[in-house]
């Protein structure tokens with residue numbers, strides 16, 4: 509896939525001593541035949557699955573209007589994690605004299621969560637908002653989806669893309685001869701055959717579970733149970749757990765009504781953000797303010813990195829109170845769009861004040 513117009517040359521970013529210290533190369537080891545999963549493990553997983561992507565509680569009053577409790581609960585949570593819209597001026601005060609670098613998750617952030625992952629399209633208005641914001645700030649999409657797939661949804665060549673939860677990063681660069689070179693960084697490249705094997709095996713094993721969908725995200729296999737009857741969730745757990753046992757070099761993480769099998773390497777969306785900041789020459793926290801917007805558990809890795817580095821802001825997209833390392837919140841993708849538009853308006857006003865064209 510060409511992430512930019514033209515005919516890019518793709519080079520693979522080598523493992524430097526520094527990188528191999530964080531991302532050790534691992535040998536693929538295949539374990540013996542899967543065994544029956546312990547009931548306690550299954551129950552633990554199912555409990556976690558129930559909490560994943562909870563629907564907004566509706567404690568309706570006698571007149572069927574949402575009860576004050578729910579709003580109260582949300583408002584008291586927002587006292588800890590305030591709206592990035594109402595706190596916009598405060599955020600911009602911290603951005604004064606610094607360059608903003610924007611990181612955007614895709615599902616649940618730029619597109620609404622829908623039952624069919626293949627239909628999670630982004631609205632034209634959202635695409636326009638992202639396109640506009642990218643004119644002023646370096647903008648990257650950091651998604652759990654494969655890089656190709658998320659590009660198919662976003663379709664904007666001016667962005668940077670990190671797919672498979674940051675395990676597939678493309679950093680375009682215009683060289684001195686004006687020729688575009690795409691640098692590819694894939695810290696889990698040796699896992700590719702294993703991931704293909706796992707994908708095929710899960711397609712086969714889960715085909716009898718109604719509503720179950722297995723998605724190939726290149727360096728990650730996602731098993732969706734959003735449309736699976738809760739009575740069958742134990743089957744989903746059994747099959748995924750069997751894979752985890754058969755492939756000890758892989759790990760399972762939870763997302764919004766999805767179990768994800770991915771390489772057991774010390775790499776996540778947080779590391780991907782650091783890598784991108786570094787590659788784009790934006791690592792200096794004195795001069796750069798990274799803002800990361802995301803809705804899912806895997807985005808917490810990026811929020812944690814920003815918090816730990818004491819630079820920039822994590823913004824959690826959620827309409828329900830959640831434990832988070834983000835500093836601010838936005839309720840849903842429409843608020844994300846409003847925030848992006850505020851950023852553009854702020855930048856335009858700033859340019860006018862500075863007498864720029």
Ligand SMILES: O=P(O)(O)OC[C@H]1O[C@H](O[C@H]2O[C@H](CO)[C@@H](O)[C@H](O)[C@H]2O)[C@H](O)[C@@H](O)[C@@H]1O
Pocket residue numbers: 613614615616620621622623624625626628650651652653723725730732734763764765766768804806
């Ligand atoms: O990191 P993201 O860009 O947020 O991707 C995370 C996963 O998102 C997708 O699944 C989620 O959205 C689907 C469409 O709305 C929904 O049906 C599903 O229940 C959600 O988990 C995507 O399909 C996964 O592959 C991504 O890993």
